[in-house]
Amino acid sequence: MTSGTPRKRRGDRYDASRVKLSYDLNAMFPYLMKGRNDSIAYFPISVNAEPLLAYIEKNKGTDNEITIFQAFMLALVKTLRARPTLNRYIIGRRLYQRHNVVLSFIARQKYSDDSQETNVLVTIKPEDDRATAIAKLTGEIRVAKKGEQKDDDKLVGMFLHLPRGLLRFAIKLLEWWDFYVDTPGFLKGIDPLRASVYVANLGSVGLGAPYHHLFEWGTCSLFVSIGKIEPTVCVGDDGQPTVRKMAQLRVALDERIADGYYDARSLELMMDYLEHPEMLETL
16 A cells, blocks of 8 residues: 555545546435435345454464454455445535545443443554554554543533533534535544444444444444354355354445445455455455
């Protein structure tokens, strides 16, 4: 991957370059389907997790040591780098290509009903390698689990102290600025809904993967739910029923950023990375 951020041109945003649409039906989609949930597409994915589990066990204590969650995140990074059209978003009826891969997810301090949770935002730049990406992930999770109030938590707290009428006006004003100008400066780098992909790791709490809506606020065009890994009856290579440890994923994406064929090939690539985890040794 090449390093550096492209020079900002007229019409670009702080985190993305504007993509000019051709004069066809695709250029009308932002007007015909105004919101992300007007244009949402759902994809169920089943991943054979046995090669990944074996790889994780084999590499414990080595330079290639990796966790299940890290493997899923690296697979997403590799997919978005190899298939950059998925790393786009629409705002202000315009299409933009992100400069970086930005991962967003929730971290809990501990697994209990009264535990606090906080959003984690990790930016993977084009020049970042596997070791750097993993270090960024573990570093941000470590900070989140300390329980210290982060910038996004402080910002939310500040807004929630406003009277309801003033809060509604402030949100409308921010939406207007976002639509016509750019992301407001104080939201840059801290708003978890301005990400390439939002990930919900429900498998970590023993749940299956739900279908999830996209958020109208922000710029996130892709949501991935990860369910628990469990034995599942499937068809073996010989055509007979067999039991394998499978991971269920549910993907929601904004179909305005890419066509169905591109989406399908991209998700197949992500599955390939997870089922051949040695491919995750490089980004």
